Amino acid sequence: MSAAVSFPMKRFLFLLPLALFLVIAGYFAMGLTRDPRVLPSVLINTPVPEFALPSIQGRDRGFASTDLQGGVALVNVFGSWCVACRVEHGFLMQLKQRGEIPIHGIDWREPDREAGPRWLAKYGDPYALIGDDPESRGVIAFGVTGAPETFLVDRQGVIRHKHVGPLTPEVWDRTLKPLIAELRKQ
Amino acid sequence: MKLRLLLILWTWLAAAPALAVDPREVLADPALEARARALSQELRCLVCQNQSIDDSDADLARDLRKLVRERIAAGDDDRRVIDYVVSRYGDFVLLRPRLTPATYLLWFGPLAIVLLGLLALAVFYRRNRADDPAVPAPLSPDERRRLESLLKDGPR
Numbered sequence: 001m002s003a004a005v006s007f008p009m010k011r012f013l014f015l016l017p018l019a020l021f022l023v024i025a026g027y028f029a030m031g032l033t034r035d036p037r038v039l040p041s042v043l044i045n046t047p048v049p050e051f052a053l054p055s056i057q058g059r060d061r062g063f064a065s066t067d068l069q070g071g072v073a074l075v076n077v078f079g080s081w082c083v084a085c086r087v088e089h090g091f092l093m094q095l096k097q098r099g100e101i102p103i104h105g106i107d108w109r110e111p112d113r114e115a116g117p118r119w120l121a122k123y124g125d126p127y128a129l130i131g132d133d134p135e136s137r138g139v140i141a142f143g144v145t146g147a148p149e150t151f152l153v154d155r156q157g158v159i160r161h162k163h164v165g166p167l168t169p170e171v172w173d174r175t176l177k178p179l180i181a182e183l184r185k186q
Numbered sequence: 187m188k189l190r191l192l193l194i195l196w197t198w199l200a201a202a203p204a205l206a207v208d209p210r211e212v213l214a215d216p217a218l219e220a221r222a223r224a225l226s227q228e229l230r231c232l233v234c235q236n237q238s239i240d241d242s243d244a245d246l247a248r249d250l251r252k253l254v255r256e257r258i259a260a261g262d263d264d265r266r267v268i269d270y271v272v273s274r275y276g277d278f279v280l281l282r283p284r285l286t287p288a289t290y291l292l293w294f295g296p297l298a299i300v301l302l303g304l305l306a307l308a309v310f311y312r313r314n315r316a317d318d319p320a321v322p323a324p325l326s327p328d329e330r331r332r333l334e335s336l337l338k339d340g341p342r
Contacts, residue, residue, distance in 0.1 A: 039276065039278055042274070136250070137253075139246070145233065145275075146233065
């Protein structure tokens with residue numbers, strides 16, 4: 001190694017730990033801006049796992065994985081105890097009235113058998129099919145961590161998209177609507 | 187004194203059953219139950235995120251514990267139970283990440299950094315010893331002559 005080359009390198013070598021620190025700190029800072037509750041789903045582009053949920057009170061049938069064959073549909077996890085579900089509920093009703101897409105519901109962990117039906121009677125029922133899920137069976141099948149969560153399933157019964165949190169008109173226009181149009185073309 | 191000690195011991199014993207696991211969940215077979223407990227301690231509660239489902243009181247954690255016990259009772263081995271939960275929630279549910287090429291950096295990164303530090307230390311000390319002022323270079327013939335003359339005659 002010639003002195004002419006090594007001299008300036010050596011001179012700034014002391015900055016190397018600082019540079020390393022800045023790189024690592026940069027990664028951590030980026031990590032801080034991300035929401036730890038929004039987990040990437042491992043189920044995207046995989047078939048809906050098998051599940052079969054019983055009917056809620058007042059309906060004559062439940063909701064099972066076999067119901068997701070044959071048409072593009074949304075699966076929405078809700079509960080009468082879930083405040084954020086109340087936020088998105090009006091928009092789900094709008095989607096139903098506009099006849100955009102069948103929405104199926106998983107009624108998660110109601111405190112009692114009447115709570116879910118009572119909530120739906122009060123705020124409206126946008127769901128085509130509803131499964132009662134008092135022991136998180138359906139919810140675990142979908143890898144759900146909290147309500148509300150909404151899944152987009154294609155006509156082969158493959159999960160294509162997962163949305164965590166309330167479904168808003170913005171999310172619909174920006175993400176779901178174009179995706180649905182594309183899936184319907186296939 | 188003795189009474190106080192007994193009282194303290196008693197409070198400890200009384201506190202022991204304050205676990206997240208509901209007695210109603212417990213499997214009848216103690217061997218299966220021990221396996222369920224061990225597996226539950228490996229699985230992350232998705233609600234509290236830094237607790238295992240064994241520690242957590244969240245509803246989802248309780249339902250996951252129930253599921254783990256059902257699978258074990260149905261004859262699944264540990265690997266299959268864990269794989270079932272991972273297939274739904276991803277590697278994130280494992281409190282102890284698996285050793286895969288994607289996690290090599292995670293598992294071996296700290297060790298690599300320690301090794302690098304040791305290497306840097308070794309290089310630093312070796313280099314320092316090479317031009318250590320405590321071990322002076324041998325005198326040149328000129329210096330030796332001057333030293334001898336100084337020793338003979340004293341400073342002029």
